[in-house]
Amino acid sequence: MGTRSDTREKIQDVALELFGEQGYDKTSLREIAERLGVTKAALYYHFKTKEEIITSLLQAAGERLDKVSEWMAGKDPTPENRRELLERYAAAINEGGGHFKLMRLMQENQPALRELAAGLKGHERMKAFVEFLVDPGASLTDQLKARLSIMVLHMGQFALQETDATQAEKQAAALEVGRGLIGQ
Structure with a gap:
């Protein structure tokens, strides 16, 4: 997936897309991982929760x-x-x-x-x-x-x-x- 910061940015971008489409509460980490084409464990390496993703963006x-x-x-x-x-x-x-x-x-x-x-x-x-x-x-x-x-x-x-x-x-x-x- 590239460097660690590139991967984090891709996760953030996909999460923002999904949050926008489905709403924050209705989006799961599993769905973010699936859209990215990675395992949930790979996603966990960068962000443990949705809150961590949003906090990183803010x-x-x-x-x-x-x-x-x-x-x-x-x-x-x-x-x-x-x-x-x-x-x-x-x-x-x-x-x-x-x-x-x-x-x-x-x-x-x-x-x-x-x-x-x-x-x-x-x-x-x-x-x-x-x-x-x-x-x-x-x-x-x-x-x-x-x-x-x-x-x-x-x-x-x-x-x-x-x-x-x-x-x-x-x-x-x-x-x-x-x-x-x-x-x-």
């Missing part, structure tokens, strides 16, 4: 966003840096191509996955991004625009799923709307 997404946080640290929230933050954020969430599937999975399986997503410091990270994007004491409207500028990067794929646009075109449109919301 952690990978979090690590990409941590890199954006590291870039932001010590920077002044100038218009140029705010624009750069949105661009880096968009690139981080779109890296690997599985973001749309993971977002859909989280949305459709909230009760089952809520606890897994908790504790991955997403809320604190998001708060720091928003604070960078909007001046302290900004109007409520501008605070909302800053939050929406990030949310639109996530939601653009959903909002445009019925269009004929490519994934790259959808991502570019979402980034353009995000920039517009913060006046960039």
Whole structure:
């Protein structure tokens, strides 16, 4: 099957597909192994539970966003840096191509996955991004625009799923709307 990290990525991709098709609760490790064409024991070598698979996907997404946080640290929230933050954020969430599937999975399986997503410091990270994007004491409207500028990067794929646009075109449109919301 290739290197250990290639195998883990294949498992993650197949698991996301099956979770999307059948739902998280209704998908078993056996079904993931069968779709991959490997034994359950081979799958166990990489992931012991479905929770480990989802947690690994959430952690990978979090690590990409941590890199954006590291870039932001010590920077002044100038218009140029705010624009750069949105661009880096968009690139981080779109890296690997599985973001749309993971977002859909989280949305459709909230009760089952809520606890897994908790504790991955997403809320604190998001708060720091928003604070960078909007001046302290900004109007409520501008605070909302800053939050929406990030949310639109996530939601653009959903909002445009019925269009004929490519994934790259959808991502570019979402980034353009995000920039517009913060006046960039």
